[in-house]
Amino acid sequence: MANIVWHHTAITKEDRRLKNGHHSAVLWFTGLSGSGKSTIANAVSKKLFELGVQNYVLDGDNIRHGLNKDLGFSAEDRTENIRRIGEVAKLFVDSGQFVLTAFISPFARDRQLVRQLLANDEFIEIYVKCPLEECEKRDPKGLYKKALNGEIREFTGIDSPYEEPISPELTIETHHHSLEQCVEQVIAYLQHQQFIHIAH
Ligand SMILES: Nc1ncnc2c1ncn2[C@@H]1O[C@H](COP(=O)(O)OS(=O)(=O)O)[C@@H](OP(=O)(O)O)[C@H]1O
Numbered sequence: 367m368a369n370i371v372w373h374h375t376a377i378t379k380e381d382r383r384l385k386n387g388h389h390s391a392v393l394w395f396t397g398l399s400g401s402g403k404s405t406i407a408n409a410v411s412k413k414l415f416e417l418g419v420q421n422y423v424l425d426g427d428n429i430r431h432g433l434n435k436d437l438g439f440s441a442e443d444r445t446e447n448i449r450r451i452g453e454v455a456k457l458f459v460d461s462g463q464f465v466l467t468a469f470i471s472p473f474a475r476d477r478q479l480v481r482q483l484l485a486n487d488e489f490i491e492i493y494v495k496c497p498l499e500e501c502e503k504r505d506p507k508g509l510y511k512k513a514l515n516g517e518i519r520e521f522t523g524i525d526s527p528y529e530e531p532i533s534p535e536l537t538i539e540t541h542h543h544s545l546e547q548c549v550e551q552v553i554a555y556l557q558h559q560q561f562i563h564i565a566h
């Protein structure tokens with residue numbers, strides 16, 4: 367970028383991690399609408415909070431009310447949505463926290479671009495897997511009904527594609543496991559990677 371020089375900060379990411387006593391990374395939840403991204407991200411966030419782990423949730427619906435309120439659901443807008451979220455998520459990682467993102471993020475290339483913004487151990491892709499028929503049955507916001515009636519266009523899974531992750535760090539099957547089991551799967555992963563430490 368012309369005439370703009372990167373300013374180095376007085377306090378580094380490592381300083382912040384050391385003070386917090388844990389790693390920092392993005393927990394990138396991806397999946398169909400109604401698969402369980404928000405529910406799991408918020409439950410994991412609560413659990414981490416209780417464990418004293420600094421974290422914050424970025425949720426599709428909320429971000430689209432503010433930062434990304436100029437964006438719709440065309441392929442181009444979804445790409446720009448994810449690009450901005452990726453940059454924001456990186457700032458949270460720099461601040462020494464875990465950031466939990468709950469966006470459909472249907473395109474593999476967009477998720478890959480976010481992964482490339484971060485170090486290897488800073489991007490944890492979590493595929494929240496649930497069959498489309500089950501998501502349609504849950505329909506927590508009544509959006510599938512509208513999409514199937516033709517009231518909403520370009521709805522993911524109906525008339526807009528979802529590209530499944532090929533090698534995510536974690537796959538969570540929400541039609542087979544309870545919310546508690548799904549949360550435990552994420553926490554166990556973080557512990558196993560030694561990203562967080564739980565005193566017993
Ligand atoms: N056309 C269309 N397709 C998909 N989703 C739609 C659409 N219109 C509105 N919604 C609602 O917006 C939420 C998805 O926003 P995201 O920012 O996660 O989408 S994306 O990652 O840019 O594809 C999504 O939220 P979740 O159900 O939490 O996934 C929907 O509630």
Ligand SMILES: Nc1ncnc2c1ncn2[C@@H]1O[C@H](COP(=O)(O)OP(=O)(O)O)[C@@H](O)[C@H]1O
Pocket residue numbers: 397398399400401402403404405406468504506539540541543544545546548
């Ligand atoms: N194991 C599970 N994990 C998460 N959500 C589940 C699970 N089983 C059933 N559900 C239900 O599925 C719905 C998921 O909705 P939501 O979290 O808003 O999905 P998304 O953010 O992916 O659109 C909720 O009504 C939730 O209660």
